[in-house]
Amino acid sequence: MKDVVTRFAPSPTGRLHLGHAYSALLAYNFAREHEGMFLLRIEDIDPTRSKIEHVDAIIEDLSWLGLSFDGEIIYQSERLPLYAEALAKLRERDLIYPCFCTRASIAAEVAASAAAPHGPDGPLYPGTCRRLSGQERSTRMGAEPHAWRLDMAQAVSQAGPLSWRDGDIEIEAKPELFGDVVLARKDAPVSYHLAVTIDDAAAGVADIVRGQDLFAATHVHRLLQHLLDLPAPHYHHHPLLLGPDGKRLAKRNGAPAIAELRMSGVDARQLATDLLSGALPAGYSVATP
Numbered sequence: 001m002k003d004v005v006t007r008f009a010p011s012p013t014g015r016l017h018l019g020h021a022y023s024a025l026l027a028y029n030f031a032r033e034h035e036g037m038f039l040l041r042i043e044d045i046d047p048t049r050s051k052i053e054h055v056d057a058i059i060e061d062l063s064w065l066g067l068s069f070d071g072e073i074i075y076q077s078e079r080l081p082l083y084a085e086a087l088a089k090l091r092e093r094d095l096i097y098p099c100f101c102t103r104a105s106i107a108a109e110v111a112a113s114a115a116a117p118h119g120p121d122g123p124l125y126p127g128t129c130r131r132l133s134g135q136e137r138s139t140r141m142g143a144e145p146h147a148w149r150l151d152m153a154q155a156v157s158q159a160g161p162l163s164w165r166d167g168d169i170e171i172e173a174k175p176e177l178f179g180d181v182v183l184a185r186k187d188a189p190v191s192y193h194l195a196v197t198i199d200d201a202a203a204g205v206a207d208i209v210r211g212q213d214l215f216a217a218t219h220v221h222r223l224l225q226h227l228l229d230l231p232a233p234h235y236h237h238h239p240l241l242l243g244p245d246g247k248r249l250a251k252r253n254g255a256p257a258i259a260e261l262r263m264s265g266v267d268a269r270q271l272a273t274d275l276l277s278g279a280l281p282a283g284y285s286v287a288t289p
Ligand code: GLU
Pocket: 009, 010, 011, 043, 196, 210, 214
């Protein structure tokens, strides 16, 4: 039997709420049931939104919930050379290209097009910078900030058909739905898709337990795993916790932070047991798949 390694990978951009607690508990429980490891990875690659005080708070919240993690905490901000190495590999194979577009220029181009194709994250990148000449690319790279985008059509044709295991089901990967995704941002040397793919493989995460909101991104992750010769983990996307308003939990929808529950005298052990057994606080529900 393969060794089970799961992880919880929060972005330290705010306080954890009940939805995070639910996800962390499921990943923790999965590892413990299989006598495996449960890792904590802090996804702090966004320099403007990540805050150290949120990291401290996340650790405090997890320990209040009784979730101990194995090994050292992994910080994405300390792993930038690994991401650069992967980008260099993809660049050697002509699978990525520099993109100089701004959000506004992309939006204008999309608006001007009669039928701009849309993917799970909104309108697809129209491919403007994919069509630049090598000469123009090198001139502009010296002078302008740029992101790096995956040439999706090339990547998909090199990779051929791919799939992943999600729970008991085999899912056909359709990364082309996302178009030319960004793998390194203008304001951060890596994007979520690339960092998460590399980090899960590097830490030997064989079972990814995470919310259904990240199901669609798996199409891209599966392709990147293949392109970078990384193993395909077994995914276990779980349904999201919904608040009394029927919407997925989010700070902006008023979901209470774990810290507030703690301060209001909620019993952590009881809360963890209740969440895992489906005995949710009044008004809360689990989304139907
Ligand atoms: N950092 C991501 C988030 O907070 C989770 C990444 C993942 O589980 O793949 O939504």
